[in-house]
Amino acid sequence: MxxxxxxxxxxxxxxxxxxxxxxxxxxxxxxxxxxxxxxxxxxxxxxxxxxxxxxxxxxxxxxxxxxxxxxxxxxxxxxxxxxxxxxxxxxxxxxxxxxxxxxxxxxxxxxxxxxxxxxxxxxxxxxxxxxxxxxxxxxxxxxxxxxxxxxxxxxxxxxxxxxxxxxxxxxxxxxxxxxxxxxxxxxxxxxxxxxxxxxxxxxxxxxxxxxxxxxxxxxxxxxxxxxxxxxxxxxxxxxxxxxxxxxxTENHAEIDEQYILETNIDDMNPEFYSYLEERLFEIGALDVYKTPIIMKKGRPAIKLSILVNKTKEKEVMEVIFRETTSIGIRKFKVEKIMLNRKFSTVKTKYGDITIKSSYYEGDLFKYKAEYEDCKKIAREKNIPIAKVYREVDIVMEKNANP
Incomplete structure (x- = not known):
């Protein structure tokens, strides 16, 4: 890492x-x-x-x-x-x-x-x-x-x-x-x-x-x-x-201590969720997701879950209380296990593209082309973005098997 x-x-x-x-x-x-x-x-x-x-x-x-x-x-x-x-x-x-x-x-x-x-x-x-x-x-x-x-x-x-x-x-x-x-x-x-x-x-x-x-x-x-x-x-x-x-750091998976903040909401305008997610990411939330649930008396609701580290916890809670109808939040400590990641650049026939590679104990487990680079090339060359991704796969396979 x-x-x-x-x-x-x-x-x-x-x-x-x-x-x-x-x-x-x-x-x-x-x-x-x-x-x-x-x-x-x-x-x-x-x-x-x-x-x-x-x-x-x-x-x-x-x-x-x-x-x-x-x-x-x-x-x-x-x-x-x-x-x-x-x-x-x-x-x-x-x-x-x-x-x-x-x-x-x-x-x-x-x-x-x-x-x-x-x-x-x-x-x-x-x-x-x-x-x-x-x-x-x-x-x-x-x-x-x-x-x-x-x-x-x-x-x-x-x-x-x-x-x-x-x-x-x-x-x-x-x-x-x-x-x-x-x-x-x-x-x-x-x-x-x-x-x-x-x-x-x-x-x-x-x-x-x-x-x-x-x-x-x-x-x-x-x-x-x-x-x-x-x-x-x-x-x-x-x-x-x-x-x-x-x-x-050494080439092994990283374990990071983080928190899940959750709240159930059944009385808020659904249009507000998009703005809420933007605000949460702006102040440092690591992930935001929503789960449809059924609450007591058969009421449909949304379980709002936010992944956050300790330094941003207070700010995230302030946004939840300010921007939603929630009056209470559940907090769970979690361990997030992440593969080590490395960024590199590969040369393709369309141009240079950034690759994020993920490793476990020193071995390459997976890779992913950066979306922004692929989007830019697809627009400049007027080609389908899927074609750019396929070209990255071809180059990566050649590099793995020279």
Missing amino acids: KILYYDCFSGISGDMNLGALVDLGVDGEYLIKELSRLQLDSEYEIKIKKDTKKGITGTKVDVILGHQEHSHDEHEHHVHVHRTLKDIENIINGSSLNDVVKESSLKMFLRIAIAEAKVHGKSIDEVHFHEVGAIDSIVDIVGSAIALDYLKVDKIIASPVQVGGGFVKCAHGIIPVPAPATVEVLKGIPIKTGLVSFETTTPTGAVILAANVEEFTDKIDFSIEKIGYGLGSRELEIPNVLRVYLGK
Whole structure:
């Protein structure tokens, strides 16, 4: 199993995350090319360079806005163009990014919108994103979705998050560290404070973790294969860097402790289930399914079941109580046994296609072509998608029996 681990001993910001993932192996030119699909590249340029911080060599990501270089340091809270969630959704949905990157980017922006709305007492449609709506922060969030999609890891883990201390100046004035939006995003996630009198974790950095990390722990229970460092701009008494590890576990099935949350519903408009499922997946539910049942007195009903890990349990329950007629939830601890998965690319006569292979004790048990790649090729070549899948089978069989 391929694992990405965030070591947030000095916190995390959007630019530090991009720098760390590029330093780890994400192709910088690929990142820039994919970001150009947002059709905003006339407003900025990205500069990627190697540098050092307190003797540690890593990668620094800067954004050049217009003709003036802007140090890509979200901690400085520059005044930028304000955008609503709808503005950002239009930018992302109107791009030619792949669907996985779009979905991941929108999920992160929605989490920030929800946090900002709660802090300021507004609806998510009324929230103006200030710094997070700026061009450089759009680059941070969409860039992180692109980079994580590029790495194709099976699981993302992080350490408890250092948030810093003191006060910071932002669009609303002087506020305590961690900023209210950062605290809201990090609810339910272990944090550490006070290492330095400075904001070490920004709202963007927080949401990258909250939306993508499955487990927060200091324990590193895997073999480390690569290490990357993303450099911040400020000079602190500690190394202002984000460290990330790329590693793998042994070749056997993984056992993951998760929870099933269930509730029986017999008095809700069936049209609401589609919206409910979207909300549950947006906040991190691992699976959502419905089972028709018959309750007492012959009443037809739906048993709603949600698979979730411990870090997302509270948020899932909040959505159930807020969006359904349920007044009670059953909770079961379960062990999920998963085959180790590995992503690779095969070359076919139609083009490159990503394959997810599943292994048990080192042996390949099954594989599956990525749907988004096959769909894209089928549309571009104007051929049935089944034909693309058959071509993948042919290539895989040849590779297995050269």
